[in-house]
Amino acid sequence: MAIVYQKSKGLTDKEMHYCPGCTHGIVHKLVAEVLEELNLLDDAIGVCPVGCSVFAYDYFSCDMQEASHGRAPAVATGIKRVHPNSPVFTYQGDGDLAAIGMAEIIHAANRGEKITTIFINNAIYGMTGGQMAPTTLIGQKATTAPLGRDKDLCGGPVHMCEMMSAIDGAVYVERVSVNNIPNLNKAKKAIKKAFELQMQNAGFAFIEVVSTCPTNWGKTPVESMKWLEENMLPVFPLGVYKDVEEVASK
Numbered sequence: 669m670a671i672v673y674q675k676s677k678g679l680t681d682k683e684m685h686y687c688p689g690c691t692h693g694i695v696h697k698l699v700a701e702v703l704e705e706l707n708l709l710d711d712a713i714g715v716c717p718v719g720c721s722v723f724a725y726d727y728f729s730c731d732m733q734e735a736s737h738g739r740a741p742a743v744a745t746g747i748k749r750v751h752p753n754s755p756v757f758t759y760q761g762d763g764d765l766a767a768i769g770m771a772e773i774i775h776a777a778n779r780g781e782k783i784t785t786i787f788i789n790n791a792i793y794g795m796t797g798g799q800m801a802p803t804t805l806i807g808q809k810a811t812t813a814p815l816g817r818d819k820d821l822c823g824g825p826v827h828m829c830e831m832m833s834a835i836d837g838a839v840y841v842e843r844v845s846v847n848n849i850p851n852l853n854k855a856k857k858a859i860k861k862a863f864e865l866q867m868q869n870a871g872f873a874f875i876e877v878v879s880t881c882p883t884n885w886g887k888t889p890v891e892s893m894k895w896l897e898e899n900m901l902p903v904f905p906l907g908v909y910k911d912v913e914e915v916a917s918k
């Protein structure tokens with residue numbers, strides 16, 4: 669029988685532990701497919717965060733390195749400098765990247781490290797049970813904000829793409845989601861472009877994926893996707909925030 673669909677060679681056979689409706693698994697699939705399609709699996713080195721995707725090292729079939737919480741960009745910097753011809757990526761949640769790891773990501777971008785960052789923004793700390801993240805929406809409930817995030821007390825959600833696009837060393841910054849098929853295809857295209865730019869030695873590339881956490885949002889998978897569309901996408905608009913290739917061609 670003709671094969672119409674096959675799991676990417678970029679993923680191992682290990683069963684993923686993600687909750688039903690969690691988009692981590694979908695994004696893993698896209699990254700794995702891109703690495704396979706670009707023939708990078710033998711050389712790629714991924715750096716996993718601390719967070720629900722801590723076990724990404726069991727799921728991707730390329731070389732993987734675990735970093736302590738928030739430090740993936742610093743670890744990836746060291747790896748890339750030792751292996752300048754290998755595609756190096758970090759895969760980080762919003763607690764990991766935008767809270768404890770904010771300094772690492774800003775300085776890696778500012779140095780123009782030739783790495784690719786996949787940033788999973790699900791507006792909450794997933795692994796530790798639903799504490800408020802830097803990206804939690806105003807009014808969104810979290811275990812540490814039981815009445816909802818209060819702007820006067822905590823400020824508003826941090827907009828990472830908007831910030832990263834202002835940094836000279838970042839060459840490509842895009843915010844995507846995987847909430848429907850057209851957006852999933854755009855997300856894959858963005859991830860692919862980020863790796864292609866890295867292989868051209870262009871500079872730092874940052875892809876934010878607006879994501880779900882049904883478990884800590886207290887919603888079903890279907891309700892979560894709807895909540896993401898109605899509440900997260902207006903606050904975190906999708907699109908290309910920086911593309912040096914486009915700037916150069918104008």
Ligand SMILES: Cc1ncc(C[n+]2csc(CCOP(=O)(O)OP(=O)(O)O)c2C)c(N)n1
Nearest residue numbers: 718719720737761762763764792793794795
């Ligand atoms: C130094 C340190 N501080 C705190 C923690 C606890 N911790 C583990 S995961 C996590 C947050 C993870 O949230 P996020 O990065 O948003 O990823 P998600 O689980 O939502 O994918 C925290 C605070 C830790 N492991 N190490």
Ligand code: SF4
Nearest residue numbers: 686687690720794881
């Ligand atoms: S707790 Fe949230 S982020 Fe973690 S696996 Fe479950 S749904 Fe995904």
